[in-house]
Amino acid sequence: MTKKRKNDILLILSLFLLVVTAALAFSLFGKRGDVVIVTQNGEVIAEYPLSENLKTDIISEQGKINTLVIENKMAYISYADCPDKICVSHRKISREGELIVCLPHKLTVGIEASEK
Amino acid sequence: MPNKKTKIAYLGLLTALAMVLSYLELLIPPIFTAVPGIKMGLANIVIVFGLYCFGFRYALAISLVRVFAVSLLFSNVMIMTYSLAGALLSLLIMWALKKTDRFSYVGVSVGGGVAHNLGQIIVAIFVLKTIEIGYYMIVLTATGAIAGILVGLVSALLIKKVAVKIK
Numbered sequence: 001m002t003k004k005r006k007n008d009i010l011l012i013l014s015l016f017l018l019v020v021t022a023a024l025a026f027s028l029f030g031k032r033g034d035v036v037i038v039t040q041n042g043e044v045i046a047e048y049p050l051s052e053n054l055k056t057d058i059i060s061e062q063g064k065i066n067t068l069v070i071e072n073k074m075a076y077i078s079y080a081d082c083p084d085k086i087c088v089s090h091r092k093i094s095r096e097g098e099l100i101v102c103l104p105h106k107l108t109v110g111i112e113a114s115e116k
Numbered sequence: 117m118p119n120k121k122t123k124i125a126y127l128g129l130l131t132a133l134a135m136v137l138s139y140l141e142l143l144i145p146p147i148f149t150a151v152p153g154i155k156m157g158l159a160n161i162v163i164v165f166g167l168y169c170f171g172f173r174y175a176l177a178i179s180l181v182r183v184f185a186v187s188l189l190f191s192n193v194m195i196m197t198y199s200l201a202g203a204l205l206s207l208l209i210m211w212a213l214k215k216t217d218r219f220s221y222v223g224v225s226v227g228g229g230v231a232h233n234l235g236q237i238i239v240a241i242f243v244l245k246t247i248e249i250g251y252y253m254i255v256l257t258a259t260g261a262i263a264g265i266l267v268g269l270v271s272a273l274l275i276k277k278v279a280v281k282i283k
Contacts, residue, residue, distance in 0.1 A: 008223035008268075012261055015230060019258045026254065042245025099248045101240070104194075108246050 026097075033096035033111035036075045038068065041106050050075065050094065050111065064105045075109060076100070126282065127166075127174055134162040134182040135189075142190055154259045157229055157267055163207060164225050164271035169279045172211050179203045197243070198236045205235030221275065222268030229264030230257050 038046040040060055048054055054070040055078070066087065067079035074092035082104040090100045099110040137158040144156075159182060167175040183203050187196035209231035213224045233256035240249050 004218060004220040004223065007218045008220050008226070011219065011223050012226055012265065015226070015257055015261045019254055022254045026251070039244075039246060097248055097251060099246065099251060101244065101246075101249055101252075103240070103244075106244060108244055108249070110246070110248055 026095075031096050031113060032073075032094055033098075033113045035112045035114045036068075036070060037110045037112050039108045039110070048075075058107065060105050060107065062105075066102055066105060066107055066109075068109060075111065077102070077109065080105070122282075123170060123174065126170065127177060130162050130166050131178045131181045131185075134159040134178055135185055137162065138182060138186045139190060154256070155263065157232060157260075157263050160206070160225065160228055160232070160264075160267045161270050161274065163203075164210065164221060164228070164267065165274055165279075167207070167210060167214065167224075168221070168271075168275050169282060172207075175207055175211075179207050198239050201235035201239040202232040203235075205238075206232035220268075221272040222265055225268030225271055226261050226264030229260040229262075229267065231260075233257070233260040 034050045036048040036050055037044055038048075038058060040058070046058070048056075048068075048070060050070060050073050052070065053072075054068070056068055058066045058068055065079070065081045066077050069076055069078045074094045076092040077087040077090065077100055080088050080102055082102055084104065087100050087102040087107070087109075093100060093109070093111055096111055096113045099108055101108050141156060141158050162182075163175050163179050166178045180200075180203070183196065183199045187193065187199055206228040210224050210228040213219050213227045219227070234253065237250060237253050237256065240252075241247055
């Protein structure tokens with residue numbers, strides 16, 4: 001029993017270590033991106049520069065709406081007509097690789113760097 | 117070990133319980149909405165219980181019926197794909213961890229919790245065709261582990277107190 005408990009704790013600790021390392025690596029090495037990439041059904045439907053303020057409605061083929069806002073070099077979704085509103089409550093994104101997802105509308109809004 | 121008829125009766129009971137717990141969880145507003153998929157996984161208490169008291173096949177049956185019934189009754193087919201992937205991967209990992217006989221209920225259920233989230237993320241990667249969504253896994257590993265600890269503790273208690281009465 002105690003041996004098992006020890007293994008349990010080891011398992012949990014190693015998982016958390018993994019999380020902390022990944023999170024640290026992401027925040028340390030994550031560069032600021034400068035392009036906002038919008039995809040729907042896996043296809044890129046729009047690109048916007050992160051440097052310009054913008055407010056636009058992204059309307060899917062089924063007529064579903066997400067409102068994308070770019071403000072002070074941060075992108076976020078200000079409105080969505082989906083039931084869960086998870087994308088709306090997602091924090092503002094600006095780093096390369098960050099992503100806002102709207103599962104019901106199969107929409108993603110991600111940040112990328114334009115120059116290599 | 118109870119006979120087959122008794123086992124089937126318990127199976128029905130446990131499946132119903134798992135469904136109720138899933139429904140209950142739908143009623144709780146999300147604590148932290150920034151990342152989708154953060155859940156307690158209350159139904160997993162029943163799955164862990166089933167796995168230990170009746171074995172893998174019975175736990176699989178409970179899990180599958182729960183996913184189908186809950187998806188049809190309370191959400192939609194789209195969500196079912198996610199639930200199914202999560203539930204199957206979770207059960208598979210828990211079964212494997214249990215088989216090694218190196219972890220207690222808590223370790224097994226932590227593996228299940230994290231695997232559940234992993235399964236859903238894998239489906240999301242395919243559905244959205246975006247590998248970057250894997251970045252959610254950082255947060256979901258932590259929350260899955262925490263949920264797994266709690267679920268494991270409750271399951272351990274139940275298996276010790278209730279399982280002895282199942283005859």
